[in-house]
Amino acid sequence: MDLSLNISQFLANSGSDENRASAIVERFANQIHSRDIKLIDLIKALGDYLTAEDDLLRPKATQCLSGTLNSLKKDILTPNDISVLTGFYVSKLEDGQCTKETLYGMSSLVDMDSFGPSNLDKVLKGLMEQYDSTKNLASTRYYGLLTLQRIFTKFVNYLIQMKKDKLFIECFLHVASGEKDPRNLLLSFALNKDISSSLNLESFEDELFDILFCYFPISFKPPKEDPYKITQDQLKGSLRSAIASSSAFDKDSYPNLLEKLSSTSPSVKRDTAETINACIANYGQKSLIEHWLEIWNAYKFEVVHGEPDDEEIGVYQSLLNTFTEISKVLTSNEVEFDQFASTLLKDLKESFQNTKTLKQTCLIFGAIAKANNIAYNKAVKLVLAQLLVKTDGLNVREERELIQNLGVFTSAYKDVYGTTSSPKLQDYNNGLKDFKDQILILLGKSLMGSSQVEVSLRTLAITELTNLTTLSDFLSNSELSLIAQYFTETVLMDDNEYVFNSAIGGLAQIAQLDSSVLVEVTLPTLISLLPDADEPVRINGQDKPKEKIFDVIVSISTGGALVNFMVIRLLNKLEQLQTTLADPVPYSFLILSSLQKIITTSESSTQFSTDTLFPSLVKLIHLLLKFPSLNQDDAILESATEILKLIVVFSSKSFHQQLSDDTLSFFTGLPVANDDYYKDLEPINVFAEPTPLINILSKVLAGVNKSVSINNVDSLINKLVEFIKTSSFQDGYVRISYLRFLSLIINKWNCEVSKYENITFDSVLSLEIYTWITKGVLLRIDPKSETFIDVLVGALSDTSLGAMAANSFEVLVVDLSIFEKFKKILNNNVRLLYKQKFFDLVVPKLVEGFNGNDDMKIKSNYLSALSHILKHTKREIINPHLPSFFPLLLQSLNLMDSEVRLASLNTILSSVGEVSDLITSHISSLIPKLLALAQSDRDHLNTEPVRLAAVNCLHSFAMALPLQKVVPYQKEVIRELTPVLDDKKRSVRKGAIDARQAYYELGRTVE
Template sequence: MDLEGILNRFEDTDDATFKEHSLLISKGIRESKITILDLIERLEILLTDKSVYKRELGVLILNDVLKGIPIDSLCSKELEILAEFYSTKLKDHHQILPGACTGILTLIGFEHFPGHRISVILNAIFQNVPCQQQQQADRYTIFQIFETSLKLFKQDILNMKLDFVYGVLQAIQGERNPINLLFLFKWLKEFLMDIPLHHLTEDMFDVLACYFPVDFRAPSNENSITREDLADALCPCLCASPDFGESCISLALEKLDSSLEIAKLDSLKLLREGCSTFDSSIYLENSSKIWPLIQKEILTTTSPQTKTESLKTLQTIVSKITNNSTLVHLKNIVDTIKGNLLPDSKLFNISAEILVCIAAGSQLTCGFIMKEVVPTLINVYKMSAYNDHKSVIVNTLVHLVRAHLNFKKSLQDEEVAELSDIPLLCLELLNVDGEGSKKIGLDCLVVLVPYLTLQMRETLYTNLRNIMFTPVNENTLQSFMQCLKTIAAYYPDEVKNKIFNIKPQLSLLEPFLKSKAHLITLDNFKDYVIEDYLEGIRNIEYSGITVRNLRYLVVQQQTNYQLFKYLIDKNVLNVVIELVLNNSIKDMSILTDVSVIMTTLIAPQSYEYQIEVLKKYYRVIFEHVDTEEFNLVLGYGLLVALRRDVPIDDGICHVVFKLAVKSDNRFVIDFAVELLGNLVNKHGDDENFIKFLEIVLSQYDQDAAFCEKHAKLAYFITKGLILRNHTEANKWLNLLVKLIGRYPAFIKDGIKIILDEDYVAFSETFHCRKVVLYKQRTFNIMVDKIIDEYNKVDNEEGKKFLLSGLAYLCEYVSLQAILFKFKKIAPYLMLCLEQNDTPDALCAVSTLLRKVCTQDSDYLKPYFNEFITRILNLTTYKLMDVRIECLKCLTLFVTVYPDSVLFQHKSGVLKKLAECVDDKKRLVRREAMEARALWSMLGELV
């Protein structure tokens, strides 16, 4: 191998061939054609050259070659020679130091590197490389050398004794770069746990303490290091060594007493984390300082986070220092708080939180709190005359009980006999006036259900049945349901026999069924609930209410596909369909409920089951749809949730279309047009389908009389096509643009149909096709078509309607999509503000202008003069909403544009605003005053 020839080709580290040449040499070493010593010998001319640049090039060549060979390819002797070489290079010119450090980092990673040489290299770094004078990346390399050395050669590092500690101390002192600091903090935790510091303990702590608390503002880059990253890494370092204990506690207490919130949060965390390392005696010695400071934060802070962290820290420290001989410290804390345990005290709630928090810390603290506090609270409960006060006390008692039950699985406690009375207090709350008390009683009983005696449960069953049939607010209802479900899980047979063992009156059937429905996910209640629902559906008197509650049940459990399969197996779907078919039900609410049940149950089922249910009911539903148009609601439920590959009769689209056009029932029309849009989206792209679209499209003749159902039908068919990006969609979009001018009353609703993603009939749950970014693509196409049509139309009314359509389009797409087309649509938005008198369209444009200004005001700047003139004219428009939106625009303009853009309009704006401040509507006057104040100051401040 012509090593010398290859070396002669190296000219510059930035040269494109540098890497290529070094890889050739690495390959030669791997294939044993040359040795690393041969390379060093050939590099001597470069390495000893008078030019610093040449010597640096030699080091960089060697570094690159080392990176290209396996870590087990060099023997110990070769590595020792290289170690000596790099150690020597650390004494060379400062320009060579970065390359030498990079080489050392690579070198010590080799498998056979002799450990006894690590001390020589490290001492050379300590003596010759002033770390904090190097560039950030080079300092990072040095810190990596420290980390790798300790990881691979721990015993050799320990043999260096304090030399290594002192060297590291000097290297890291004064580091400010967040990347380097994060690396150091993560590594120093291991360093401090492994390396004795001896008399350098205080120095090391002082170096770390200067960063506490971390005060760092991260740049806006998402991937940048945050203040929290640094703080989370620093804390374990400060707690890593038991020898840091006294200094660490003092530091934390000093910063906890500051006014800076991040200092408080970091200090609380430091106090808490230190409990895992420091001896409890240190916390005991400082307890007289710790408790007052934490108490002050808990009682006075307005920050929820600081309060939460303070409670957690108090819990951890109290658990750390409390044993049988130190209970006096805990007693002092409890005695301080007990005076606040009166329900009318402003400090009751927070004092209760403190006691509950301490009780949850350990079995010992919990037992002490129970003995000290529970009897007191029960006595206060007995003396309280107000139900609200009693509720607060019971709630606190149950929180204490919850902590107690984490350590002892029973309410029977010889030392605190009063614990067994707490369930009775909860039951008492269920009988008082006021839903707040009932809710608290129910929530508390959820915790205590496993520990209730039979007599207590009997009382609870009576109360639950009463609440079930009593109108309550939503919060109380949720608490009732949770309590019912909890006790049903523990005592299913008792709940069936004591609560649901009745046949309620028709007026009480709904809460009865809804309560049962809440239990359907419990194994012991699944069959019980379903059989009851089936019985109710088959009873024509109860069927309407039962079906409504079945709909509630399936919608609440809409992701529980296992339950849906179970309902199918229990014949629920067949029963609800046959209820309608056999009884000729025309009540639209019942039909709608049945339809929702059908779609929800059918959608997740297998292809085979959907085929089966389609064969069973398709013909019987649709064969009389001409005369029984309400059957279409069932047809919707049957077809809309089918998978795309389930074959459907080609004629169904024609049937649904005819009914949508023929029917005069608004509900039937709504179901028909959504179903047709759904079928269009999922239909196979065959000849019959294309022919159907052509037939329907041909019926929208220029001279045809239009009504809402015709327009709505066209919009839904178009939505079905554009969602799948069908080739026929363009023709239908052309039709819609024409409809905007011909049926203006439906413009806004029509645009909503096209671009709103909330239509269930077109959801992926119902297996519809939906291409990516369909809204943005449709927006771009429709903008172009509306503008083209606007330029063709001679009718002024038609032009206004098209401008309204353009305004409504902008309400349903992202701002980025609008900005992409803003240059094209801006002139037409100006025309809309000038020529249009549709309030919704005017509000849409003015709202859009504010969004554009907020996002990037430069987009609006070329058209600013025209827009502000039109906005100003609309500040006295007849409708209040338009006036308010335009005034908000004027206010925003002042905040985003420089005086040079605004000043020419100042006098005109202030003159107009003088009218607005006398507006008859208070909200308008308020916006006008704010706008006038800002415009008045324009140009006044230099």
């Protein structure tokens, strides 16, 4: 092998072809690994080049050697190799043209396994005597610092044991002096920290500190093209850690830092405070004892006269954190901590009589209290004894300020002792408990004894009482009940939105802590207030709407015990009303809709289960079957059966098979084998004649797990189809209920749907049956879905049934409660992406059908079908297809259907920003249509929502479309919207004002 030839190739290419040069270096390294050549042979082959007079050739040769060395495994070189190379690199430090390559190789050499302590003196002395960092670029200086970092990491114990600290520190000071590059500074700061925290600094404290503090505060802003992505925060954090690394710096760091505290820059103030905090935490107690008074004297004015509520970057909080850090360190020395706290109290005593500085004083002691339980108890006893010396005769402002100041110490309590949900430390004799009675009396008086016009005071009292309930091991059960009573009376009597919502939040918090308190205190009170007649609630001589009581009940009834309690009590109330009221419908609906909300709200709670509600399910079924007022009203029945469904959905699967069997038997007129659910009730055959009670069967089966089996499901479907075809439905709700049930059975239990493909459309009813079967098939994305959809699309061209077929497309995409999906519950076969799949499938077919027909009546069927689909489809699904059907959308604005018009307008409105080019290309036809739709019309098709949507579309054009495209229509829009300023609806008038103003300002510049 001709090694000299290979080296010549490297040197020839290293300046122009880095990839080729790297490949040759890698080849050298591989040959040394495989013992094909020795490193000494490589050095010999490079010999002439390494010493050549050519200033370009020497660096290339040194780079070749260093690159090869960096590519080697760490165990490949012998101690003799290391010794030779160390001597070589030290000698090369004199060559200013090769410094970077030399330091690069030296840093790699230090990392080798065989690099031992015997080589250290040569390297360190060589760097001190022959290397001048000020004459080199940042990339070169980096390798000098890297070499020292690797030496420290590898030989720190040796440096300490063999008293080499001085030599290493001197070398570091020499190498790091005058550094300015951010990447190098990170390395320098980190190395300074390691030195200061590990080595014997002897007489180097001042120099090591000076080489750090000259950079404080960091004002570095990273350049846009910074390849290392170094941030200002990284530099600040690294410098802070280095300054705080050794208590030997304290005589310099504290005076210098406290001087910086007088800066007018908020950023410098915060950085200074955070660095002081780091020093306090790391220097230790001995250092702090000498300096805490100095710190306090420097901080006093800043914190006492600062603005705690006017800090965007956290300066004031950083200053307060200093007192927390001091307290953490001093509390292990009781004498020193007492002296510290007493000094602050003495200096701040006048602040307790000065409302301008009282808040700041409390914040200072609150920061002390956050340190630990010793500091907390000391601070609380010192301050609260002053704060609570007089609580009577306060005006509203003084009372409010006192509560705010007390809140500082309840907040600190959480830091030290934790909350009820996350306790930290148990201390039955903590300082706050000594003042608990006074605090409760004060807060109770502020809430219950103040005028209702004092909204801020009452809201603040509720907030602080709620905070007390969250404190770990603080309130007794009786005290928690007392607070619950306060909140209950407040929500009943106070109609102010802020006070009411705060009290509701407080009750909800108590419910999370101990629901039994609400079961014993709040809920019985609320239930007892519900009247026996359909009349307002009477509270303390005032009439309040019943809805308010139900709003409170719904808001606080979360979790199993509360839900169970309210369901039982409200069903009892519901039963009572049926026998005492002539018209119980309105009141009954209020109860049932509230029960539905309670269960729906609670379903998101952890491990929500309705197993204990099964007796209530039975009772509700009995009530629905017994009282016509409950089963003859559509809204009541819908709400009541939703409750049944929810109870079933969130119950254990073990109940579902029997419940399904019994319910199906009962409602098909068969005797029920088990008496658990339908005891003492005569079976009902929903196939004897149309009855709204089909909804009970439908919702119960909608709730059971889909693993439940139904015998002879095909027979049930056939019976259902035949019944719907042959029955005379007097009520549209009942007809839809049977169709929904059909769709549910198809979706949940029937897999052989091909037999229903060819239903003959001999009537509107047969089309409806086919539509609902299609929905059940489509929801589970059955392979036969497209076949069913094709049939319905084909029906759009039917002259007699086309309009009805168009309406059927709304059925396919509308969300129904019987097909509601619940997290981790498999109660149906609804696929999450079914709408997207359906939209992708059907839109091209509708566009094709529209374009393929000349009859405008048939065309309108396709437009109507599309609009019905758009009404219930998310924008994310619509937008990718918008260009293909946008012309249809424009024509649908002329259809004699306000819902279709509104759906089309909303689609256009939501698309303006995303497909502005498409809108722009149709602007000439769009603007006249929108102006017409913004006006009231004789046929009342331009409803308020339609008119408002049209105006909003016009407004969005002015804001989102290219100026040159909209300006030509400026005068026309302003003129045609003038009559709309007199619209009967305020929302439309305001929309027209905003739109006209936007067009008026088109093309105008602000001077």
